[in-house]
Amino acid sequence: MRTFLIFAMAALIPLASIYICFAWPSSDFYKEEDAIFDDWHVCRTNAYGERGFLQVTETETDAIFQPLIPFESVGEYTDTAYRLGEQFVEKYPDHYQRAEKIFEYVRDTVQYLPDIDQFDMDEYALNADEIANIIQTEGIAYGDCEEFAVLLAVMYLGAGYRSAVVIFPGHSAVLLYLPDYGKENVPFSLDGEPGWIWAEATGNTNPLGWCPVGQMGEPVLAHEITAGEHLPLWQAPEEELPPETQPPEPKPPEMQPPKPSSSSGALAAILPAILFILMITGIAIFVRKRRRRWARSQ
Ligand SMILES: [Ca+2]
Numbered sequence: 001m002r003t004f005l006i007f008a009m010a011a012l013i014p015l016a017s018i019y020i021c022f023a024w025p026s027s028d029f030y031k032e033e034d035a036i037f038d039d040w041h042v043c044r045t046n047a048y049g050e051r052g053f054l055q056v057t058e059t060e061t062d063a064i065f066q067p068l069i070p071f072e073s074v075g076e077y078t079d080t081a082y083r084l085g086e087q088f089v090e091k092y093p094d095h096y097q098r099a100e101k102i103f104e105y106v107r108d109t110v111q112y113l114p115d116i117d118q119f120d121m122d123e124y125a126l127n128a129d130e131i132a133n134i135i136q137t138e139g140i141a142y143g144d145c146e147e148f149a150v151l152l153a154v155m156y157l158g159a160g161y162r163s164a165v166v167i168f169p170g171h172s173a174v175l176l177y178l179p180d181y182g183k184e185n186v187p188f189s190l191d192g193e194p195g196w197i198w199a200e201a202t203g204n205t206n207p208l209g210w211c212p213v214g215q216m217g218e219p220v221l222a223h224e225i226t227a228g229e230h231l232p233l234w235q236a237p238e239e240e241l242p243p244e245t246q247p248p249e250p251k252p253p254e255m256q257p258p259k260p261s262s263s264s265g266a267l268a269a270i271l272p273a274i275l276f277i278l279m280i281t282g283i284a285i286f287v288r289k290r291r292r293r294w295a296r297s298q
Contacts (some may be wrong), residue, residue: 029044030245040068042068044069045121045124053069064221068232072231073154075227075230077231081128082154082158106151109141110131110142110148111142111143112148112202125147127150132151145171148202157226173211175190176198181208184208186211198211
């Protein structure tokens with residue numbers, strides 16, 4: 001079986017400057033032009049660039065991937081999502097079963113919904129604690145691939161696993177270090193280390209370890225999430241405080257009118273033909289009666 005090799009971009013992000021950050025919930029979101037930044041000065045509406053929530057940057061020869069948003073929920077900012085992962089440790093002592101239960105929890109409590117439908121924005125990322133808080137208060141959260149990936153990565157870290165956020169063009173997911181699991185459809189090697197499997201929770205029936213290999217484009221990049229890595233702390237703009245704003249309010253998906261069942265749909269399709277046949281039959285009966293009446297009158 002072919003093993004996919006992925007090279008982790010594992011360089012530590014330098015601390016740029018000290019700025020006080022607060023755990024979620026935050027009231028310090030602000031706008032720069034049309035982009036929304038949180039109080040870590042991470043851009044929630046763009047994955048790319050130095051302050052993009054996934055911090056995907058490109059050089060002339062390389063794409064560099066150092067995701068920022070998972071680090072809003074680990075280390076010194078450990079909060080709801082990490083604690084949620086910790087709760088699985090006592091409940092599921094078996095290492096493999098626990099990994100599956102965390103996967104199923106995220107798969108079943110987060111429903112896939114594109115950002116444009118949830119936030120009226122082409123792109124918007126929630127951090128892991130925001131998603132976990134929504135699940136705990138609403139019972140269900142909505143998100144697209146980055147929400148699934150970030151929550152999985154942080155919960156796995158809290159539950160004692162090694163996890164990495166992985167991206168390829170147009171998609172993100174998680175790599176989980178789970179040697180000898182044996183149920184994965186393709187094994188992965190991360191930075192030369194075998195034993196990683198794909199965690200793709202965006203589909204309602206996906207099992208842990210299943211990877212949409214045929215849909216993967218290049219480049220595939222991964223970054224292991226560790227509690228020891230620090231979120232870079234940018235200096236807030238000094239010259240003029242940016243206008244504060246509120247993050248977009250998530251809205252539940254719009255209810256679609258029920259589609260006709262297949263039987264009623266089929267009936268609707270053949271109804272004109274039935275009416276046509278009835279009309280022809282009625283005309284034929286009418287003509288035949290008129291002829292008999294005419295024949296009797298002769
Ligand atoms: Ca999103």
